Amino acid sequence: MVSLMSYGSKEARELLSFYVEAGADALLGEEPVDRMAESATPELAGGAAAGRREQGASAASTTRGDRFSSPPLSLDTAAKGSALVAPPPPDVAVMAAREAAASAKDLEELRTLLDAFHGCALRATATQLVFADGNPQARVMFVGEAPGYEEDMTGKPFVGRSGKLLDRMMQAIGLDRTSAYVANVVPWRPPGNRTPTPQETATCLPFIRRQIELADPDILVCLGQPATHTLLGTTEGITRTRGRWFKFDTGRREIRAIATLHPAYLLRQPLQKRLAWRDFMAIKKALSG
Numbered sequence: 001m002v003s004l005m006s007y008g009s010k011e012a013r014e015l016l017s018f019y020v021e022a023g024a025d026a027l028l029g030e031e032p033v034d035r036m037a038e039s040a041t042p043e044l045a046g047g048a049a050a051g052r053r054e055q056g057a058s059a060a061s062t063t064r065g066d067r068f069s070s071p072p073l074s075l076d077t078a079a080k081g082s083a084l085v086a087p088p089p090p091d092v093a094v095m096a097a098r099e100a101a102a103s104a105k106d107l108e109e110l111r112t113l114l115d116a117f118h119g120c121a122l123r124a125t126a127t128q129l130v131f132a133d134g135n136p137q138a139r140v141m142f143v144g145e146a147p148g149y150e151e152d153m154t155g156k157p158f159v160g161r162s163g164k165l166l167d168r169m170m171q172a173i174g175l176d177r178t179s180a181y182v183a184n185v186v187p188w189r190p191p192g193n194r195t196p197t198p199q200e201t202a203t204c205l206p207f208i209r210r211q212i213e214l215a216d217p218d219i220l221v222c223l224g225q226p227a228t229h230t231l232l233g234t235t236e237g238i239t240r241t242r243g244r245w246f247k248f249d250t251g252r253r254e255i256r257a258i259a260t261l262h263p264a265y266l267l268r269q270p271l272q273k274r275l276a277w278r279d280f281m282a283i284k285k286a287l288s289g
């Protein structure tokens, strides 16, 4: 890393911001970690080995054709919290996610299963799981893409700058977090706020789908293009899809879903707020019906 001493304070700040944007904060912990010693520590080595065993077992059970019946990927308490567990192969991860999500009887159980799930590599770099905020009994559920820095720190979705804007937009139609439920497609912060990979999104999809099913809102609001593409299966740009109503099959029943512009985009393009305003008016009208 270039020495910051050779820069003026403005340049140094800009350089630091650049490193944070690039995800350098995701690689740094509060305490130094001796990776060489880890592999020699029986307990930690056991955790990693358990992870490898877990993968081996899953891969083996795949070839035996009974991979749906093995719970370890989602319930490995020995490896829980360890960043040393390598993620499983993509198809195994998605299958394990489906199996775990389907087994959750309620939202609390879903959160517990997700928190113990090792199939998505993002959990290793995130501080914590960002599951949901607001009222799960609400008639409307907002879903974004993935947590950012503040969300990662607090464990709650949409609490940073774009979250504050979302709160103001909800307030404009008489909603707040006691009357709305808020979550993300991907519940762990991608390092440096990068876009989640298609694999990460695919692995998390069974969980958010089950979360929607269990929360059972009347109206689903997809915030931004990634959440819209993932949940509504659209491929067009968000400026074409926003404001349109879709049917969404929760697995329990068919509900109404609408796409709108992401608050983070509106912070960069404030003139587009008028379009989001129209979408929120449509949501208000739908909720009053």
Ligand code: URA
Residues within 6 Å of the ligand: 144, 145, 146, 147, 148, 151, 156, 157, 158, 159, 160, 162, 163, 184, 264
């Ligand atoms: N952007 C998102 O999509 N989700 C959050 O929780 C915060 C910002």
